[in-house]
Amino acid sequence: MELMDSTSDEPIPLPVHISKPDHQLSGHEFGKSKTRFGMLKDHRSKRLLKPIIDIRGKREYDFYQTVWNSSDVKLQSFVPKFYGLVTIENIKFIQIEDSMEGLANPSNMDIKIGSITYDPGADVKKIEEETSKSQWQAALGFRICGFRVI
Structure with a gap:
């Protein structure tokens, strides 16, 4: 690596x-x-x-x-x-x-917490990129980025 x-x-x-x-x-x-x-x-x-x-x-x-x-x-x-x-x-x-x-078969979830996930100084492109990832994030205050169930 x-x-x-x-x-x-x-x-x-x-x-x-x-x-x-x-x-x-x-x-x-x-x-x-x-x-x-x-x-x-x-x-x-x-x-x-x-x-x-x-x-x-x-x-x-x-x-x-x-x-x-x-x-x-x-x-x-x-x-x-x-x-x-x-x-x-x-x-x-x-x-x-x-x-x-130490977990044999871990199930896990990645959650992005917050209704805004870009820096205050972010440019328009970055803001659009982040807000397009989930239409519900602004309203709910989180988004599920991924999960795995084993």
């Missing part, structure tokens, strides 16, 4: 213990997204790795830090455990718990 540098078409080799997670349903898939970056799994630590490549990744990192530095145990029970950052080939990744780890 190789990680692509966003400034080059040349692949960057990944350590052998890191690969795409088997249970990813949607979102930025490694090697296929516009930036070529996506979620990975470290099979040694059994943690998921989410790349920080733009302001959204920084916001997600800040979110995990805020939740796990708080004393809000109820909120923490709904959020994957946060293990800080790891750098692989000059790319920073958020390390979080893989909630599917």
Whole structure:
């Protein structure tokens, strides 16, 4: 498995213990997204790795830090455990718990929560792209991006 540098078409080799997670349903898939970056799994630590490549990744990192530095145990029970950052080939990744780890036949669902799923500074093209994904999201406040029942 190789990680692509966003400034080059040349692949960057990944350590052998890191690969795409088997249970990813949607979102930025490694090697296929516009930036070529996506979620990975470290099979040694059994943690998921989410790349920080733009302001959204920084916001997600800040979110995990805020939740796990708080004393809000109820909120923490709904959020994957946060293990800080790891750098692989000059790319920073958020390390979080893989909630599917250890399950024999996990069924899972990816839900995008919120009636608006684009950044406040998004251009018209991005807004149209996001709003066309579901006619009901604005009214319901969520959309189901994918699910798997085993």
